[in-house]
Amino acid sequence: MAVATMGVTVLDCPNPRDLAAFYAAVLGWAVGKDSDDEWVDLVGPDGHALAFQRSEGYRPPRWPSTDMPQQLHLDLKVPKERLDAAEQEVLRLGATLLEGDGGGKRGWRVYADPVGHPFCLCAC
Structure with a gap:
């Protein structure tokens, strides 16, 4: 039995909104409605997700x-x-x-x- 299931993949970055916009255009995915300046989710098909997290000093x-x-x-x-x-x-x-x-x-x-x-x- 698995201990866990795979969740979201998260990339650190200096500006989550900007990097999410890049990947949204590449993948054709939508920005999640709970996104903010510190964390942005992209929602794809079949439950796939990619997120971007602000990292100071990136x-x-x-x-x-x-x-x-x-x-x-x-x-x-x-x-x-x-x-x-x-x-x-x-x-x-x-x-x-x-x-x-x-x-x-x-x-x-x-x-x-x-x-x-x-x-x-x-x-x-």
Whole structure:
């Protein structure tokens, strides 16, 4: 028997509303109505949730690095035929490309969100 079930994934950041707006645009999820300046929830399908918590003195991870390690990253699935369009959209929204797909040799590309959290667009 499981001890617990998975709840929300929470990302620390300097401004929860701004980072939530970025991921809301990327995922097409809605901002929860109980959100405030310290904590913002995004509500997705099937009970999925992602939250953003204000962290004073936030320092972004550096990818790849052991000095300021990422500690986690998000893998976001994208249909293979939409990978290039998805990349253009996340870049327009404020992401930074960290590592490409090796000229199509790999099925993922690595980005940093506007405050430095790494995430991947993964072809599915």
